[in-house]
Amino acid sequence: TIERLRQRASQHFLDSIAVKQEAEKTLPDAVAQGVLAMVQCLQSGCKVMACGNGGSAADAQHFAAELIGRFERERQELAAIALTTDSSILTAVGNDYSYDEVFSKQVRGLGKKGDVLLAISTSGNSKNVVKAIEAAKKIGIKIIALTGNGGGKIATLLDKDDIHLCAPSTRTARIQETHLVLLHGLCDGVDHVLLD
Amino acid sequence: TIERLRQRASQHFLDSIAVKQEAEKTLPDAVAQGVLAMVQCLQSGCKVMACGNGGSAADAQHFAAELIGRFERERQELAAIALTTDSSILTAVGNDYSYDEVFSKQVRGLGKKGDVLLAISTSGNSKNVVKAIEAAKKIGIKIIALTGNGGGKIATLLDKDDIHLCAPSTRTARIQETHLVLLHGLCDGVDHVLLD
Ligand SMILES: O=P(O)(O)OC[C@@H](O)[C@H]1O[C@H](O)[C@@H](O)[C@@H](O)[C@@H]1O
Ligand SMILES: O=P(O)(O)OC[C@@H](O)[C@H]1O[C@H](O)[C@@H](O)[C@@H](O)[C@@H]1O
Numbered sequence: 001t002i003e004r005l006r007q008r009a010s011q012h013f014l015d016s017i018a019v020k021q022e023a024e025k026t027l028p029d030a031v032a033q034g035v036l037a038m039v040q041c042l043q044s045g046c047k048v049m050a051c052g053n054g055g056s057a058a059d060a061q062h063f064a065a066e067l068i069g070r071f072e073r074e075r076q077e078l079a080a081i082a083l084t085t086d087s088s089i090l091t092a093v094g095n096d097y098s099y100d101e102v103f104s105k106q107v108r109g110l111g112k113k114g115d116v117l118l119a120i121s122t123s124g125n126s127k128n129v130v131k132a133i134e135a136a137k138k139i140g141i142k143i144i145a146l147t148g149n150g151g152g153k154i155a156t157l158l159d160k161d162d163i164h165l166c167a168p169s170t171r172t173a174r175i176q177e178t179h180l181v182l183l184h185g186l187c188d189g190v191d192h193v194l195l196d
Numbered sequence: 197t198i199e200r201l202r203q204r205a206s207q208h209f210l211d212s213i214a215v216k217q218e219a220e221k222t223l224p225d226a227v228a229q230g231v232l233a234m235v236q237c238l239q240s241g242c243k244v245m246a247c248g249n250g251g252s253a254a255d256a257q258h259f260a261a262e263l264i265g266r267f268e269r270e271r272q273e274l275a276a277i278a279l280t281t282d283s284s285i286l287t288a289v290g291n292d293y294s295y296d297e298v299f300s301k302q303v304r305g306l307g308k309k310g311d312v313l314l315a316i317s318t319s320g321n322s323k324n325v326v327k328a329i330e331a332a333k334k335i336g337i338k339i340i341a342l343t344g345n346g347g348g349k350i351a352t353l354l355d356k357d358d359i360h361l362c363a364p365s366t367r368t369a370r371i372q373e374t375h376l377v378l379l380h381g382l383c384d385g386v387d388h389v390l391l392d
Contacts, residue, residue, distance in 0.1 A: 001389065005228035008388060009381040013220035016377045017213050024209035032201035054261045058254035062372075065250045072368070087281075172268070173380040176258075180376055181212045184369040185205040192204060193197065
């Protein structure tokens with residue numbers, strides 16, 4: 001067993017590396033576009049709202065922590081909020097309306113034209129993320145979508161003002177690992193523009 | 197600017213790949229040990245408690261979500277709890293005692309001999325994680341530590357029954373990216389032992 005477990009762990013690293021090698025070829029340009037969109041949003045006094053489910057909820061919160069707290073260098077607090085953390089809102093909306101509305105209702109309640117919605121879904125198909133994007137578009141909020149799996153339903157909702165970072169894999173774990181590098185790339189780029 | 201941002205995004209992928217190539221050489225054995233420790237814990241009716249700060253809090257929650265919900269395949273719910281989510285506990289303990297005690301008090305309140313503490317810190321030095329480990333050791337709880345940066349203070353607290361997964365980097369972002377692959381490796385290994 002031990003030898004098989006060791007091999008599986010090793011294979012995860014090798015697979016993760018392969019997806020990142022592929023991502024490095026195609027995604028840096030969209031990361032740069034995402035950085036510029038975020039900087040423009042933040043510098044005009046608007047905010048970034050982030051949402052996703054499961055591992056992508058974790059990513060949304062991780063990202064908000066790096067903007068409100070810090071990434072690698074000290075700087076001014078930046079306006080970011082994860083829509084995944086208020087369990088009173090999540091349980092109330094899930095219970096009274098539908099779990100599909102947990103993010104969209106927050107987007108309608110908190111969102112303003114000029115904000116950015118960071119929408120994270122490895123399948124590209126999570127209904128509550130789809131509905132958050134639809135709600136954001138009605139307000140004039142730009143979307144930065146982190147997806148995988150070809151982009152799923154989310155890919156069909158984006159237009160040319162939006163930014164699509166689609167991880168080149170169909171496996172949730174590998175897509176999440178790529179998303180984390182993309183999120184770090186966005187944080188680094190924002191700091192670079194603001195501080196260097 | 198755009199060209200520089202593109203290059204930085206590309207460099208993040210290349211750096212992330214390099215750390216994972218290094219990790220693949222040294223860490224699969226400890227992942228296998230971690231899987232066996234978790235399976236033994238779960239099969240004897242005990243639980244995994246996970247803690248960390250910032251991106252590592254996100255990882256703790258991501259991991260609990262994959263054990264309570266699912267990783268890649270359907271299976272029985274597995275007993276995991278993130279100690280990072282109850283903002284009433286975090287604010288009360290932070291306010292009345294010290295932020296350093298937010299995890300250790302939960303470990304003393306919820307932990308039982310036979311449980312596993314998944315302690316995550318990229319520096320290896322976060323005081324509340326250190327105190328959680330100290331509290332766990334008094335109860336006879338095995339530690340699986342995810343660190344970086346050589347392991348920091350946490351490395352000095354572990355003994356040979358514990359499992360140390362130290363990401364070979366000193367840069368927080370790179371360490372977190374490696375931790376995510378390690379956590380997916382743990383989930384995959386647990387599913388492999390339980391289901392195959
Ligand atoms: O397709 P997504 O929007 O990324 O949603 C997937 C999530 O609901 C979670 O599903 C399972 O619980 C696991 O695969 C998690 O890692 C994932 O985040
Ligand atoms: O050394 P650690 O235990 O990993 O703690 C670091 C965290 O407090 C967070 O610090 C900053 O906010 C950022 O580097 C985060 O990514 C990090 O998780």
